[in-house]
Amino acid sequence: MxxxxxxxxxxxxxxxxxxxxxxxxxxxxxxxxxxxxxxxxxxxLTLISLSRRNPGEKNLVKFINSHYTVTSEDIDRFNKYQVDGITDEYLAQYNKDAEEMKGFMTKEGFRVYTADRIYLTTVIKPASMDTLVQVKNIKPKFVKIQEDGILSYDVTFTIVTKSRKENEEFEKNLTKRFFMSKEGNQWKVNEFNKFDMLI
Structure with missing residues (x-):
């Protein structure tokens, strides 16, 4: 049991x-x-929050890098243009360089940018000084969305200039305001920006 x-x-x-x-x-x-x-x-949720908080930052950083960077190729091409004038080869390369900017800019921004050959103006002074220009430490800071739907950013970045002859480097810290508009589902650099030279 x-x-x-x-x-x-x-x-x-x-x-x-x-x-x-x-x-x-x-x-x-x-x-x-x-x-x-x-x-x-x-x-x-973090990714969604970041994308909402900082819309268009990637396009803005790409634009600043492309617009302000001046390479040895840019200088050599500009110097050749000074001697030979506007050739088909020069225009083809200019158009190719400009096309690369298209993805970062609104249609109207790109039209203004290319119509005034603004991309060319950023090369004039560096070419005359035989100086390369690099951009680093790009830090966009979102400012506000205006009533007309335009975003504004204050961007701090460093311009590094280097003489091709003397191999000396100089750094300059800058803060500039940039404006962006929504086109399709992306925020892009618009026509209200001041596309100026920095050196």
Whole structure:
């Protein structure tokens, strides 16, 4: 009799332990799933928040880099243009360089930029000084959305100039205001910017 009771108790104990183990395993899996889902949701919300808080920042940084950088190729091409004038080869390269800016600018911004050959003006002074120009430490700071829907940013960045002859480098920190408009589903640099030379 006692043996039967002991056997029954043993079976019940084993069954209880198995059930507890299964519950613990389920709880671990459930907790792990909840943690993973939570992390995915937090990451997604963070990305959405960042994209809403800083719309168009990538296009703005790309524009600043492209617009203000002056390479050895740019200087050599400009010097050749000074001697030969506007040739088909020069225009083809100019148009190619300008096309690269198209993705960062609104249609009207790009029209103004190319109609006035603004891209060319940024090369004039560096070419006359035989000086390369680089841009670094670009830090856009969102200012506001105006009533007309235009975004404004104050951008701090460093211009590095380097003489090709003397190999000397100079740095200059600047802050400039830039304006962007929404076109399609992207924020792009618009025609209200002052596309000036910095040296």
């Amino acid at each position: 006692n043996l039967c009771i002991l056997l029954k108790l043993n079976i019940m104990f084993k069954g209880g332990v198995t059930l507890i183990m299964k519950n613990l395993q389920f709880n671990k899996k459930a907790k792990l799933s909840i943690i993973v889902i939570g992390l995915i949701l937090i990451s997604s």
